[in-house]
Amino acid sequence: MKKLLLFVLLTSTLAAGAQKVGDTIHAGNCIITGKVSLNLSQSYFSNWTAGGTSNLTPIGKFNLVFNYKKDKHSWDNWLDLALGYSYFFDVAPLKTEDKLEFITAYKYQLSKVWYFTVMGRFATQFAKGFDYATDSTTNYISTFMAPAYIDLGPGIMYKPNDWFFVNFSPATPYWITVLDQRLANEGAYGLVPAKKDTNGVVIENSKRVKSMFGAKLMMVLSYEVMKNVTMGTKLELYSDYLNNPQNIDVNWQVLIGLKVNDWLNVDLQTTLFYDDDIMIRDKDGNIGPRVQFREVLMLSVGFSF
Numbered sequence: 001m002k003k004l005l006l007f008v009l010l011t012s013t014l015a016a017g018a019q020k021v022g023d024t025i026h027a028g029n030c031i032i033t034g035k036v037s038l039n040l041s042q043s044y045f046s047n048w049t050a051g052g053t054s055n056l057t058p059i060g061k062f063n064l065v066f067n068y069k070k071d072k073h074s075w076d077n078w079l080d081l082a083l084g085y086s087y088f089f090d091v092a093p094l095k096t097e098d099k100l101e102f103i104t105a106y107k108y109q110l111s112k113v114w115y116f117t118v119m120g121r122f123a124t125q126f127a128k129g130f131d132y133a134t135d136s137t138t139n140y141i142s143t144f145m146a147p148a149y150i151d152l153g154p155g156i157m158y159k160p161n162d163w164f165f166v167n168f169s170p171a172t173p174y175w176i177t178v179l180d181q182r183l184a185n186e187g188a189y190g191l192v193p194a195k196k197d198t199n200g201v202v203i204e205n206s207k208r209v210k211s212m213f214g215a216k217l218m219m220v221l222s223y224e225v226m227k228n229v230t231m232g233t234k235l236e237l238y239s240d241y242l243n244n245p246q247n248i249d250v251n252w253q254v255l256i257g258l259k260v261n262d263w264l265n266v267d268l269q270t271t272l273f274y275d276d277d278i279m280i281r282d283k284d285g286n287i288g289p290r291v292q293f294r295e296v297l298m299l300s301v302g303f304s305f
Helices: 002-016 181-185
Strands: 025-027 030-043 055-070 073-088 094-109 114-124 148-158 164-177 202-204 209-226 229-240 249-259 264-274 292-304
Touching: 055 094, 055 292, 114 164, 148 209, 164 229
Parallel strands: none
Antiparallel strands: 025 030, 030 055, 030 292, 055 073, 073 094, 094 114, 114 148, 148 164, 164 209, 209 229, 229 249, 249 264, 264 292
16 A cells, blocks of 8 residues: 555656646636655665665655635645655665645635634544664554544634734644554553553553644745745644643644756755654653654655646
8 A cells, every 4th residue: 555655646746747837727716736746865885884775765745735715715725745765675665754734724804914714734644654663564653544633723814925824723623533443542642541451451442532622823934035945834833721731732844945947956854743642762761752853855856836
């Protein structure tokens, strides 16, 4: 399944070539833009005494923006897909990127810069993920819809220009789903673990959905800081009124893109994530909530439409 998903993302790059670069699709009150890209890194070693393992790391990405606007009403949608693996010659492939995120927002314009909104987000991953430091083939720690993050709530948006907005939703239901029963029973991603007898046998399965209710702040910026250099960032903060509201969940993504020409880019992507309900074991065996961080630097071949 994971190979099929990666194949679809990578080969769709060729399909995008049929679109003229820079095109925007207009259909009545709708505007559609998108980008398909193939990100690659590669290393090869032969008799290299300093050590090293030959590898190839392809990452397929697909981004789509669909906007509808009529009078004071508008409906904006963002779809972000990515899947990638590092392929080594002597070990199983290691997942390096896996993302399925959809954000939708209804907006009603109140003034030049203020909007009433109803905004929702769905995020999960396509394929199984592993703790590669200990296991790469058997005991996965994530999979499709395990976890998945879903929220939806009314709010107010400040949008002074085309490259920045901040949205505050003071009453936002938020669900974390772990549809894989084994992971749910283990208490993964903040769920309550299953009840077990003295022999460790499960006598009552864990619920596979955790419900929260709180406030959410989202800030998005996408700006050309200098010629051919664009910085995009999205910061999401969430406080659960029902459980330790002082502990703020953080999801901060940054993408810096250097445009070489119409189809070649160099991308630096970082993600910082923190959720105090997610317990992580460190190298010394200590378990607790920790800041999660990831950075990817890639050469990107892509087409826009």
